[in-house]
Amino acid sequence: MPEEEVTRRDSLVFVTGNHRFRIADKGHTEVLLGLRGDGREVAIKRIEKSEDKKIHEEMKVLREKMYNSRHVVQYVDYTEDQEFAYIAMQLCEYNLEEYIKADNMMTMDKKRNIVKEFLMGLKELHDGKTIQRDIKPSNVLIDKDGCVRLADFGISRTLDPDQSTIETDKAGTKCWEATEIVAKSVGWRYKRSTDIQVAGMLVYYILSGGHHPFGDDFHCQANIADGKYSLDPLMDEEAKDLVESMINPFNPKLRPRIYDILEHPFFWDENRHRTFLKAVGEVDDVEKHLKFTADEDLDSEMKDKSFSTWKTEVTYAKPTPANQRCPTYSALASPQQSQPQAANHCNEPPRSLGVKGPQGVDAPQGMPTPKF
Structure with missing residues (x-):
């Protein structure tokens, strides 16, 4: 087992040789708990330089394509030495x-x-x-x-x-x-x-x-x-x-x-389910549903309906030579017809992690570009 060692690579500090600071270890790649120069905790992916294709693909997604995405782990920093590339990322729980x-x-x-x-x-x-x-x-x-x-x-x-x-x-x-x-x-x-x-x-x-x-x-x-x-x-x-x-x-x-x-x-939320049931429902029940004037009447009917019966009324994109696909649900109940869903903070624009990115803004001063 290698001896524990505190290592600094440019603005990144991490410990090797101690499993308590290791998040993951697979093949030629190790993910370590580390610190950036500003004191922020980060996850540092240490990849052997021989795995240049992996380094290239990882950086292409994190730094170029998905920078500032709310649904992809955030890129923070990059550095390298003769043996390894070090990609610092947002630390998740x-x-x-x-x-x-x-x-x-x-x-x-x-x-x-x-x-x-x-x-x-x-x-x-x-x-x-x-x-x-x-x-x-x-x-x-x-x-x-x-x-x-x-x-x-x-x-x-x-x-x-x-x-x-x-x-x-x-x-x-x-x-x-x-x-x-x-x-x-x-x-x-x-x-x-x-x-x-x-x-x-x-x-x-x-x-x-x-x-x-x-x-x-x-x-x-x-x-x-x-x-x-x-x-x-x-x-x-x-x-x-x-x-x-x-x-x-x-x-x-x-x-x-x-x-x-x-x-x-x-x-779908309840409003969109209700819109769908009002619009198509089961064929035999459409006229009955059209007579509903009170939401509580409709709600009582909805309790007895399952998707297994509703789906018979779904508009399918029938497989044809030009369209070999499955059901299309987007046309069933237009989102505009239903009430907007509650806001989800995970879908809001991301808060800054203190790192600027490549699309429309400057990268951090002194940040090296990976060499492949």
Whole structure:
């Protein structure tokens, strides 16, 4: 075991050789608790310089594409020496696995909010043509304000403007890979839909309190390859429909796109559910609903309706050669028709971390640019 040593690299100070100051250790990368020159606590990712591709991808996402995102861990500083690159990032309180284990009485509303923030982070990545490729509980962090942030982009890949697919070596973590990746031995092709299936596994993980839809034992990887999953513990029909659409193991083309996922009825508030029921409802009940004049009458009817019956009235984007996609929920009940949802501080513009970034403002004086 190496001896404990206090190390300073430019404005960063950290301790090596002591597990109490180590957040994570995987292969050629170590994440350490550290301090910046201004006294701020940070997480310092120390990556061997031989892993230049990982350093490049991590910096491209953190410093160039997702700088100041409310849904991605914040970049703070960078330095390097002959052996290592050091990326200083916002220090978060928990990873998702720790957070869920610490609160086994978590309400469905709280779980729903975690799911939505996670998916909003994935939407930002996909909007920027970045495929994460390593979605798993330890790569989803919870900051001191309780906001959800995506992390670890060393094996992510950014598509060219005219690309929808990238073929690379296999990447990811066992039991957190898409069926089409696990089932092949060569020629791994990654798309946004690859992320979507694994994101669906993570959504189930959150909603079920830490379980995996393809199994929690050593059969998990084989079950992913074979498309064998179970959502039985999920009692909420809308939650089950959401997860099932995302993890579709047999036809990746039918997995929803991220912005369709965020319009799923699972995320609707009561006002939007009410608007939907008033607008379409069940065909046999439309006339009856139109006669309602009191909200309490409508509320009493809503109590007996589940998504399993409502979904028969959903306007689907029927698969055609030009449109091989799944249900489109955004047209069901226009957001303008419902009352605005309560503000969520995690979706507000980020507070400054004391570091300026590359888009429209100057980088900190003396901050080195990584060399690749």
